[in-house]
Amino acid sequence: MTDNGSNDPPATRVGRPRTRKRADRGQALQERPSTIRDVAAKAGVSVATVSRTLAGNYPVSDETRTRVMAAVESLHYVVNVHAKALSGKVAGPVALVLKDITGPSLAHVAAGVEQEAADRGRLSLVCATRDDPAREDDLVQLMREQHAAAVLLVGGAVLDKAYDRRMAGYAKALDAAGSRLVLVGRPALAEDLPVTVVDYDNHGGAFQAVSHLLANGHRRVLYLGGEAAVSSAGQRRTGYRDALRAHGADYAEELDTEGTYTRSSGFFRTRDALRAGVEFTALFAASDMVALGALAALREAGLDVPGDVSVVGFDDVPFATDLTPPLTTVRVPYEELGRTAVRLALEREESHSGNDHMVLGTQLIIRQSVRRLSW
Known part of the structure; x- marks a missing residue:
């Protein structure tokens, strides 16, 4: 058994x-x-x-x-990419840090960064701060730890002592880690800091836009500017005022307004000016999104563009040609801005030399939203 x-x-x-x-x-x-x-x-x-x-x-x-x-x-x-990065055997990525990834202008900068980075065999990383300085601090530190070849901060900034201290800290910390701080669409810092700057001509673009309106007989130009403390907005406002002065037109405080670069800001400021009885024959919006809101307010008031009011924008985003009428605006080379920023940063990494500050030009694109006034 x-x-x-x-x-x-x-x-x-x-x-x-x-x-x-x-x-x-x-x-x-x-x-x-x-x-x-x-x-x-x-x-x-x-x-x-x-x-x-x-x-x-x-x-x-x-x-x-x-x-x-x-x-x-x-x-x-x-x-193990991190181990290879530490040994210098792998090229570090390019990090793009911006406030908002949904805006049309910043999206084009990101496209330029990605294209140039890809052409040079680099990975590109895109991060959004949502306008939170603490988050920006964390992202810059994270990119430093990730051995990014360059960290690109994109878009206008409020220029004050706190900003200067933060940027100086970023520049020194990244440089110590073998990385590079690149300011895109922002003015330069102190000359002794290790930073690359790629900006564009805000002042010249605004000067061209307002000069175009003044050359067409307009003397009362409503200006829908950005927030005065933001670097790009300040430069565009100076361009507006300098154009008035150059063409012998009087400056009127009630025509000079500030606000955010948003459609709603453009709408409400234009509507408020009309309701307050402010007289103007032309309008210069400091961004195309602001211009979009202004056009809506003018239509709501029964005014024709350019028959009653001429309008000029700033940016030349893709929808500018599809508006009624097609929008005269200032073209900013946003993709080229991104490409140039990557090129300067990486060429400096490879050669340890190169131009640390470059300003790209802007161009007035004339379409059908401006009417010439009879003399």
């Missing part, structure tokens, strides 16, 4: 747990990231041989290379 109790052969009872342990080890190997030692063991070669094969800097036989790459693929092995 066979005994099914304690007299079972020892191998039967002991063998089952061993099988489970092997299965557990295999499952654990699948759950954790594979290491270079796992690859070496599976390929039957040394860790040094795997490293040389993946780096491509040392001759190995075709047979060995085939075994190593087959092991890499089957184990889903991923090279």
Whole structure:
């Protein structure tokens, strides 16, 4: 009679747990990231041989290379990029830090950054601060830890002592880590700081826009500017005033307004000016989004553009040509701004020299939203 109790052969009872342990080890190997030692063991070669094969800097036989790459693929092995970055064997990414990734202007800067970075074999990272200085601090520190080749801060800023201190801190910390701070669409800092600046001609663009209106016989030009403390807004306001002065037109305080670069701001400021009885024959909006709101307010008031009021914008975003009438505006080379920022930063990284400050030009694009007044 066979005994099914304690007299079972020892191998039967002991063998089952061993099988489970092997299965557990295999499952654990699948759950954790594979290491270079796992690859070496599976390929039957040394860790040094795997490293040389993946780096491509040392001759190995075709047979060995085939075994190593087959092991890499089957184990889903991923090279430790951070370790390679620390050793200088991998090019660091380009980090783009901006307030809002949904705005049409900033989106075009991001496109230029991505295109130039890709052309140079670099990964680009896009981060949004949502206008929170603390978040900006965290993102710059994170990019420093990620060994970014360059950190690009994009868009106008409120220029005060706190801003100067923060930017100086960024520039020095990134430089110490072998990275580079790049200010895009912002004015330069102190000359002794390690920073690259790529800006565009806000003043000249506004001067052209207002001069175009004045040359067409307009003397009362409502200005829908940005927030005075923001760098780009201040430069555009100066361009507006300088154009009035250059053409002998009187400056009127009630025509000079400030607000945000938003559609609603343009709408309400234009509506308020009309309701207050402010007289103007032309309107200069400091951004195309502001112009969009102004056009809506003029239509609501039953006014024709350009028959009753001429309108000029700033940016030349894609929808400017689709408005009724097509919008005369100042073209900012936003994609080129992004491309130039990456190019200057990376060329400096490679050669340790280069131009640290560049200002790109703007261009007045004349369409159908301005009417010439009869003299």
